[in-house]
Amino acid sequence: MKPQVSIVLPAHNESTPIGNVVMRIQALLPEAEVVVVDDGSNDGTGEAATKAGARVVRHPYSKGNGAAIKTGARAASGDVIVFMDADGQHDPADIPALLARLDEGYDIVVGARQAGSQASLGRGIANRFYNRLASYMTGHKVEDLTSGFRAVRADKFREFLYLLPNGFSYPTTSTMAFFRAGYSVAYEPIHAARRVGKSHIRPLHDGLRFLLIIFKIGTLYSPLKLFAPLALTMFLLATGWYGHTLLEYGRFTNMSALLYTGSVVTFMMGLISEQITALMYKERE
Structure with missing residues (x-):
């Protein structure tokens, strides 16, 4: 036995x-x-x-x-x-x-x-x-x-x-x-x-x-729970910097553009990673 x-x-x-x-x-x-x-x-x-x-x-x-x-x-x-x-x-x-x-x-x-x-x-x-x-x-x-x-x-x-x-x-x-x-x-x-x-x-x-x-x-576990807060932080930083430069210089700067772009890319990476993770745990016969 x-x-x-x-x-x-x-x-x-x-x-x-x-x-x-x-x-x-x-x-x-x-x-x-x-x-x-x-x-x-x-x-x-x-x-x-x-x-x-x-x-x-x-x-x-x-x-x-x-x-x-x-x-x-x-x-x-x-x-x-x-x-x-x-x-x-x-x-x-x-x-x-x-x-x-x-x-x-x-x-x-x-x-x-x-x-x-x-x-x-x-x-x-x-x-x-x-x-x-x-x-x-x-x-x-x-x-x-x-x-x-x-x-x-x-x-x-x-x-x-x-x-x-x-x-x-x-x-x-x-x-x-x-x-x-x-x-x-x-x-x-x-x-x-x-x-x-x-x-x-x-x-x-x-x-x-x-x-x-x-x-x-x-x-x-859930990549989006890690990527989403990071993307949100970058988005808020971009918005805050844009507000500052708009009031001080009256223009939209490259830094704001970079942060906005980074927030979108990070969020999309989280979505893609979420799908990949789901496939990893797909029940195998």
């Missing part, structure tokens, strides 16, 4: 904590399938996971966290998949709480990190901004958009594999995709510990990536 629950852990050079994480999961959920995706590690991560009792799927080279998630989702045989980090941040003891919420009828349950969980000040501020922006876009309270600790219904999660990036922003993409598809999303409070070893996230290098997440939030 195939296991009902599969635990997927993407791992890249996590040989130190991976064995302990796998054994803790197995002690708590002995009937669950544990799948470790070794994303091109060169420190014996796969061997340590195999020794601990996990089923290991290996990438010949590092493809990224999102790519490992997609590989794990394809390899998992459970009806429910729990994704969690392999670095010791996520406590396996929280898994039953996520599964219990899933049994209440939700399609995805995200482990929402509470105050005091491991995160730098900058990342904490960025995450709060993402949560508020996502809440505005979806019309629902988003408690933790970027948490990688989540339980999902496998068949529904696989619907969006083609949308997921190969990098670190798979949590953002999957959460917004579930909202856009009308699936039920819940949050369960958790506390994340300090990771074992060095983080693979580089703040300076990944600054642009986090900025792109902001735009991805909009384009994955």
